[in-house]
Amino acid sequence: QNQSFDYDLVIIGAGVGGHGAALHAVECGLKTAIIEAADMGGTCVNRGCIPSKALLAASGRVRELRDQHHLKSLGIQLGQVNFDRDAIASHASNLVDTLRGNLTNSLTRLKVDIIEGWGKVAGHQKVSVKTNDGEKTITAQNIIVASGSIPWVPPGVEVDGKTVFTSDDAIKLDWLPDWVAIIGSGYIGLEFSDVYTALGSEVTIIEAMDKLMPTFDPDIAKLAKRMLIDPRDIDTHTGTLAMKVTPGSPVVIELADAKTKEVVDVLEVDACLVATGRIPATKNLGFDAVSVETDKRGFIPVNDRMEVLNQGEPVPNLYAIGDATGKMMLAHAASAQGIVAVENMCGRHREANYNSIPAAAFTHPEISFVGMTEPQAKEKADAEGFKIKTVRSYFKANSKALAESESDGIAKIIFREDTGEILGGHIIGLHAADLIHEVSNAVAQGEPVQALANLVHTHPTISEVIDEAYKRAAAGLAHA
């Protein structure tokens, strides 16, 4: 430890990003403190990944047992299925409590000082913290800002937290509306539509873009509509803005054409979930003290070493990670960035590489991807003068998926024709969120499809869907 500082590292924000950075810092021998203004574990543990997956686990089983779609073909018949909303909500909140406790214990055990309060950069290598006991300044050789993000609510939408709410409240599953409108068809909107339809709510999705799931690969979005939207009788309004949303009973939603902004319809529903994206929580972080300006949208500018930038130049000893940087707003990306920041402050050069970081929507079935969509890959190919190819491999040709009676889905691989380098991988189907790692690891290792086709997979497993895709790609069966 450098004796002239209170700490080697002070981290502002104890979400997954800050937590991951703290654990790695301890492994590297750094005396570390972490400042948290609200809940240890941040969004992911308290209001995000974890409780949403608990709700999806319970509601997914309700759907399976109620619809008996797969069970019937396996020869299983059931009677009436009942569920207890309160118990499902408690499963999620108990899990949150356990994981928050584990996370706090892991930091305490490793002698990371946890400071409850609002942290701010107070100058070069200085942080001020406002706690219940007043304000104090601490010095740190290095500082990481990991302040995360909050839901974005569009203008005209009034959130009351009861009938019109964001994921922060939806996650509590306080009640089950008969009819819920979900604004936004990103992964949060999709996951909640999965939960609500499984538990018997009628769902309407309002999406400003012309297509549902606009950030997904178009083939996957099309299939997702067929698998996750149409069979659940979800009504959809694309190219449509929720111009005005007024809470109450009923909730009144004025729908407008996204281009002309003319009101085209009015919906009266029981509840409205606003899932229109997230914005950085970067206000009042003391950046003036080090002359740092956030970008137009409020994100902290960083380079791939996770150093905070002031007019393009790294500010010494100041790093930022996670959702607050807007690079890839996912839990595992935040903790990966935390490790990169710590490695760099320890003098080992490391850069974040987002190409191989996978993402998933934990719907039933799951959707996952890594790298570029086909239109993105085409654009890059045209700009750089190479050709791409794509292959698809089908779950209905996979013996394990057929045995499980869950054979709807595809894996799609996009690769360079000249080198076989994988540019993108997209999966919808059983265990897609786990399967994608086979593709993301290949991307990270820079393995071309020709080499990947030689790998041997256990038979029969769902992973043979990826094996099949690699083999097709290598055999030149691809159609560009």
Ligand code: FAD
């Ligand atoms: P956060 O988790 O937001 O943590 C930031 C912390 O900093 C907060 O606790 C905040 O209180 C604290 N803080 C802020 N300012 C200060 C300050 N000045 N002083 C002290 N403390 C401060 N990601 C996935 O990878 N997989 C998923 O399945 C997934 N599901 C999600 C589901 C939902 C419903 C939502 C909303 C998000 C989901 N995410 C998921 C995204 C994931 O939660 C975030 O990417 C992740 O939490 C970002 O971590 P972070 O550390 O950057 O910030």
